[in-house]
Amino acid sequence: MEQVSEGVDALLFRHVVGHLASGVTVLTTAHGHQRFGMTASSVTSLSVNPPTMLACVNNAVPTAAAVARAGKYVVNVLGEDQGRLAHQFAMPDDDKFRDVRVHTGKLGLPVLSDALAHLECEVTEQVDGGTHSVFIGRVRSAVAGQGQPLTYFRGDFGRFEFARDDRVYKKARHQVLSRVYLANEVILLEDLAGELGVDQSSAFYALTRLAADGLVSRDPDRGYVVAQFDVATSDATFDARLAIELGVIELSVGQASPAELAELRARFERMAVLLVGDRFVDFDDYLDANYAFHEWLVGLAHNPLLTATFGGLSIKSVMTRSFGSTPMTSQKFIDVQRELTEAFERADRRAARESARAYCTLAKQRVREILAHTGGRL
Ligand SMILES: Cc1cc2nc3c(=O)[nH]c(=O)nc-3n(C[C@H](O)[C@H](O)[C@H](O)COP(=O)(O)O)c2cc1C
Structure with missing residues (x-):
């Protein structure tokens, strides 16, 4: 495996x-x-006085030599709908500017007219960063428009969201999970906004996220409708995860590197502190930590198709709709995931298989208990 420095391989980094x-x-x-x-x-502001940016560019790409020769560059900050442009400019091509609106900026360089903001810079220093050059640039012109930025996180493009909108979403989700709205009930945007005391754009944002969670669905005639959840959905999802994890166990127990096992253990420990004495300390945090643990475990097989299939399972949605409806849970979930972690550490494939099966059975049973309390529907 490619080693970046002692203890940190390229994959982990x-x-x-x-x-x-x-x-x-x-x-x-x-x-x-x-x-x-x-x-x-890899572009950031370096100082305000004087206004200075820095950009890290791989010496192997033609743009690196071009910036070095021109002694100037423009930072065009992309807006949230410009993922296509990001892809276009990330591929070597003789005609990168095809179909892109461009004008000439103050430094005589091409500026992407529809970008969210532009900073035109003159290179004051080129610092050697090994494979990359760091171009430090004095900002000669800075212009910003209206809108939200495109973001990049864990290899994917996304949108920026304000913490305030996130709070509104959590409140709305709580309403659905605590059955203020019942299965099949229509949620009107104006009602939700009124009940939560927020503006309609925040309420709309909450509804779209609830739809992504699978908690509500969009009916063309009725609008947003609270989705029904049943044992069959839960069983199918947990069984599918088990099938993937059993495959991963076959492929990776005894093969994982010490750094990979250390990360698995670290993720387990982060999850374990969030479920204490049969209660979730914080369900949302537990959900994220649990997902991160299983995602890493699946990743140990180094098989992108298995990882993608796991990602498509809607595990978070199923867990939210069942376990998320009550703070009560069982310490056994942690015990059995600890056994799974230890089985990987001991390279004990049989024990790993047993723990994965036991974990799946526990999850399916727990959903049945929860559904029994709610008359079979959530
Ligand atoms: C989201 C994203 C961010 C990137 N960031 C950088 C970066 O900061 N520095 C870099 O050298 N390459 C980065 N790249 C890769 C370059 O965009 C890619 O190598 C491109 O083809 C270089 O253009 P050129 O070959 O026309 O010079 C990034 C790619 C993507 C998709």
């Missing part, structure tokens, strides 16, 4: 550093009559 969310920019420049542009997320 990529995974961990992917958690550092960033904005997405396109760096543009020109040399002679040729225009250059590349997607770059």
Whole structure:
């Protein structure tokens, strides 16, 4: 395995550093009559006085040499709907600017007209960063428009959201989970906004996230309707996860590196502190930590198809709709996941299989208990 430094291999480094969310920019420049542009997320402000940016560019890409020769570059900050541009400028191509609206900026460089913001910079220093050059640039012109930025997190593009909207979503989710709204009931945007005391845009945001969670569905005639949840959905989801994990156990027990096992253990410990004495300390945090643990476990097989299938299971939605409806749970969930972690550490495939099966059975039983309390519906 490619080693970045002692104890940190390339796979682990990529995974961990992917958690550092960033904005997405396109760096543009020109040399002679040729225009250059590349997607770059390793771009940040360095100081306010003087206004200075820095950009880290791989020496292997043509844009690096072009910025060095031109001695200037533009940071075009992309807006949330410009994922397509980010892809276009991330691929080597002779005509990167195809179908892109461009004007000439104050430094005579191409500026992407529809970007969210532009910073035109003159290179004051080029620092050697091994495979990359760090271009430090004095900002000569800075212009921002209206809108939200495109973001980059764990290898994927996304949208920025305000913490306030997140709070509204959590309240709305609580309403659905605590059955203020019943299965099949229509939730009107104006009613939800009124009940939560928020504006309609925050309520709409909450509804779209509830739809992504599978808690509500969008009916073309009736609008947002509270989705029904039953034992069959839960069983199918947990059985599918078990099938994937049994496959992963076959492929990876005894093969995982010490760094991978250490990360599995670290994720287990982060999850274990969030379920104490048959209660969730914080269900949302537990859900994230539980997902992160199983995601890493599945990743140990180094099989992108297994990882993608796991990602498509809606595990979080099923757990939210069942376990998320009550703070009460069982310490056994932690015990059996500890056994699973230890089985990987001991390279004991049989014990790992047994723990994975026991965990699946526990989950399915717990959903049945919860549904029994709610008359079979959530
Ligand atoms: C989201 C994202 C961020 C990127 N960030 C950088 C970066 O900061 N520095 C870099 O050298 N390459 C980065 N790349 C890769 C370049 O965009 C890619 O190598 C591009 O083809 C370079 O353009 P060129 O070949 O026309 O010079 C990024 C790619 C993506 C998709």
